[in-house]
Amino acid sequence: MTTGAQALLRTLVNAGVRVCFTNPGTSEMHFVAALDDVPEMRAVLTLFEGVATGAADGYARMTGHPAATLLHLGPGLGNGLANLHNARRARVPVVNIIGDHATYHVPFDAQLQSDIETVARNVSPGFVRTATDTARLPLDVVDAITAAVGPPGQVATLIVPADLSWTEGASPAQLPEAGRPPAAADSVIREAADALRKGRRTAMLLGGAALHGAGLQLAGQLAAATGVTLLAEVFPTRIERGAGLPKVERLAYLAEMSQTQLRGFDHLVLVDAAPPVSFFAYPGKPSDLVPEGCAVHRLTADDDVVASLSALIELLDVGHWPIDAQPAHRPGLPDGELTAGSVCQAVAALLPERAIVVDESLTSGAAFPSMSAGAPPHDVLTLTGGAIGMGLPLAVGASVACPDRPVIALQADGSAMYTMQALWTMAREQLDVTVVLLNNRSYGILNVELQRVGASGNGAASHHQLDLSSPPLDFVALAQGMGVPASRPTTAREFAVQLSNSLAEPGPHLIEAAVPQVFTGRKLKALPVALRAMEALPAPLAKALRRRIAP
Amino acid sequence: MTTGAQALLRTLVNAGVRVCFTNPGTSEMHFVAALDDVPEMRAVLTLFEGVATGAADGYARMTGHPAATLLHLGPGLGNGLANLHNARRARVPVVNIIGDHATYHVPFDAQLQSDIETVARNVSPGFVRTATDTARLPLDVVDAITAAVGPPGQVATLIVPADLSWTEGASPAQLPEAGRPPAAADSVIREAADALRKGRRTAMLLGGAALHGAGLQLAGQLAAATGVTLLAEVFPTRIERGAGLPKVERLAYLAEMSQTQLRGFDHLVLVDAAPPVSFFAYPGKPSDLVPEGCAVHRLTADDDVVASLSALIELLDVGHWPIDAQPAHRPGLPDGELTAGSVCQAVAALLPERAIVVDESLTSGAAFPSMSAGAPPHDVLTLTGGAIGMGLPLAVGASVACPDRPVIALQADGSAMYTMQALWTMAREQLDVTVVLLNNRSYGILNVELQRVGASGNGAASHHQLDLSSPPLDFVALAQGMGVPASRPTTAREFAVQLSNSLAEPGPHLIEAAVPQVFTGRKLKALPVALRAMEALPAPLAKALRRRIAP
Helix, strand or coil: CCHHHHHHHHHHHHHHCEEEECCCCCCHHHHHHHHHCCCCCCECCCCCCHHHHHHHHHHHHHHCCCEEEEHHHHHHHHHHHHHHHHHHHHHHCCEEEEECCCHHHHHHHCCCCCCHHHHHHCCCCCCHHHHCCCCCCHHHHHHHHHHHHCCCCCEEEEEEEEEHCCCCECCCCCCCCCCCCCCHHHHHHHHHHHHHCCCHHEEEEEEEHHHCHHHHHHHHHHHHHHHHEEEEEECCCCCCCCCECCCCCEECCCHHHHHHHHHHCCCEEEECCCEECCCCCCCCCCCCCCCCCEEEEECCCCCHHHHHHHHHHHHHHHCCCCCCCCCCCCCCCHHHHEEHHHHHHHHHCCCCCCCEEEEEEEHHHCCHHCCCCHHHCCCEEECCCCCCCCCCCCHHHHHHHCCCCCCEEEEHHHHHCCCCHHHHHHHCCCCEEEEEEEEEEHHHHHHHHHCCCCCCCCHHHHCCCEEECCCCCCHHHHHCCCCCCCCCHHHHHHHHHHHHHHHHCCCCCEEEEECCCCCCHHHHHHHHHHHHHHHHCCCCHHHHHHHHCCC | EEEEHHHHHHHHHHHHCCCCEEECCCCHHHHHHHCCCCCCEEECCCHHHHHHHHHHHHHHHHHHHCCEEEHHHHHHHHHHHHHHHHHHHHCEEEEEEEEEECCHHHHHHHCCCCHHHHHHCCCCCCCEEECCCCCCCCHHHHHHCCCCCCCCCCEEEEEEHHHHHHHHEEEECCCCCCCCCCCCHHHHHHHHHHHHHHHEEEEEEHHHHHHCCCHHHHHHHHHHHHHHHHECCCCCCCECCCCCCCCCCCCCHHHHHHHHHCCCCCEEECCCCCCCECCCCCCCCCCCCCCCCCCCCECCCCCCCHHHHHHHHHHCCCCCCCCCEEECCCCCCCCCCCCCCHHHHHHHHHHCCCCEEECHHHHCCCHHHHHHHHHCCEEEEEECCCCCCHHHHHHHHHHHHHHCCCCEEEEEEEHHHCCCCCCCCCHHCCCEEEEEEECCCCHHHHHHHHHCCCCCCCCCHHHHCCCCCCCCHHHHHHHCCCCEECCHHHHHHHHHEEEEHHCCCCCCCEEEEEHHHHHHHHHHHHHHHHHHHHCCCCCHHHHHHHHHCCC
């Protein structure tokens, strides 16, 4: 028999949850104390809860297994909510452990008392539980982990009153052996096979487990054998790409562009992906991006994706078909001015094999996907839920998950500022992360959006809301203030040298690249016209125009 | 007729809501665009939503009027939640305007879709509404402001779908004239008067409107006339204090200490305050801090506090009684080492008249209240809800509210890191804020709490969770990185010089004082013993011991 906190920790470890990203307070002190008794648990301290939750997301994306978070009551969960939203949208497993007041303290409505469950429902609709009994606490932990692991993976939230943690009388529990989920039903497989037989009139939209590892290989075989197009969600959880891997075309963020990508298909087979929708609504524009008359077939979501794709391969009898592999190719090192484009080119030119790229570069990183398509194989983690501030935390989690792989965070300036405390954890844990900070001194994407929503907003007051130039943020100082070595190149060549050095050295580095905005002046003014034109043009012309707009 | 967004802004301005602390995204772009049409609205951009919400709290504490916040969907609200929790506990008015997807976009479950209302209920239990109609939107705004203003003041949340903002067809509305709430009922006044007649056996516990302005003066008269003791809540919303003002003893954070403050009273009259409870629960310790046998009388909460105190004065016929004023006295300038104590001494020695002190100094600021008791009159804003990360944002809001008053943020290191983005807004708006950053390289309070909760936790793993020394945070670099001039004194004398210079110059400054922890080593080990002893000793001895422990 041990205390509730000790049994909780031991149960997590028994179930393979061996990393906890923490930001504890008084109600979590018994959990903290129990770390001395359960050395198998690695507790990674963060200075802000959004770093802890984003790190748990990044860890889960790279391992497929949950990490725990340790958060302090309702406000601690609130601070972690934005990145839990991204994790929910990524459909990855995360186990939140949230301390609460002792059960008997709740009626006194002390200062930190609040309704934690109502907050948690936003990100944990499938599993929110407040533990009520020390002896049962380990079973609650098992239930939370089971719910988190899924399928589908999800955020599970267990709220633990402090007296349950400090009371003796709990025994660690074991997670029951989980069976693999089955493949999709035969009828579903047959329907998908019929769609694939249409060849070029069909696209497979890949998400989740279909974008890396075995799932991606199988999808690649199917595409090569049938001639269908492989598309990826706008913001994939994890996409494996590069030389030798199947070619997959990622849908564009701007709905007008993704509409041109989807135009002309009569069948869309969803593989662990949701039907494509516009990221935001815009006056007079459709939300649903499925072309009119296009039939949508959902191959699999909560089933075993690899098993379902294997069944499809078997039914179509294309088991030995070679994939249409992306040829190896990368750009040379850039020269001249430091721009968003030359930064992306340098990263693509120097990208190490098996790198993990966490992409929150927004407008500044627009050129990276095409530049790096033929680079050595790498993974890209993206902004699944659109809640900015995910980049640096995800890089923490990905690096903790994969200490032998270099992590590159392509990071925009505005979004970096939500969770920049992650830099301190990178330094403390000596994580091998290179942060490429693309500083355009603006909420660049909002300049685009202000145009697109058709808002008037051409006055000083509105533009002042999108401008981050006064005072300018000095990311070298910010990084150094948190113990991360940092530098600021002034030319594309200098950037490449500094990136190369950073990749060669262990531990974290930040390189701040001051770059002009991608969309400004005439380009920004012409954008709505070009997007409207794109909708009207025949598909091949629209695709050509799309390539010109996406820099 | 105007767009929903224009009418929304105009209605806010009509109702006297002329400041909005913002962190907008695409769904708020029409609000942003409307800023060009409604120049009376001052929009203060923040880099993180927790800064916006904390600033709205600080603004309301100093003006009594609400500011608006502008937040981006569920994740934006999540990021702002911790400081909205503090605002809820401060019972101040705040109006959240939260953009949401267009109504018709919701069914498509796009990436940023989430249940915003469930999150909002945590901090806005009294008013959460999703607007449904452009023409009605201005009336929704009126209802939100009315709810926020109270009494009691509260956080009101209005969720505005993007299409309601961009659609034409709304007319700005006016706030109806609000009557003042009445004084407490006669029977309540009589009961309180009877308690006050007991003199020294009675204490008045003051909170809210009873701790500043007319309320405080009236409470001071009552105390002087009847001999009752004036106590203040542990974490007041706003406490006015200093030379010439009524003496009020603030309850201590450590429950064992506040128990000794409350011991011996037979009557406790609550004036705009909740009954005293322990901040956290501890094994074997009471949550309720009201002494056994002590009768509790609630004078007023949602009534007009000043009117109720006036009625009490009239009934007791002490209308012309002079207050027992705090004599003017302040410490000399410190010399020698830079310690938490010498920093507090220097601030007390140099505190300008009418300064606003935002106190999130936690353990390091423990000496400040006694040191500054006789300083020139000033206001102190405290951590009402216990959600750390309020200090720098509140300083932003207080300074926007009172541009002619110097603001001093007494700020601990650990809590500073939750919302340090506030520094950028201070620089951008050139706010006259001096941040005194007490850096003890530790979650100092948690060292105390780890002992107090009786957790074992004497190993390296648990202590590592409370240690912020590796890498050390360099707050001078962090401040400079966000455009705030900063310095780092090495002696108490140097600190005083730098503080003096900073107070003499306009605009923001940060002074980082590296100080030893207040509670370490033998002092920390002896603390539980001393606290236990305090409970057993007679009141006068216990009070003497309390003074020795509180440094």
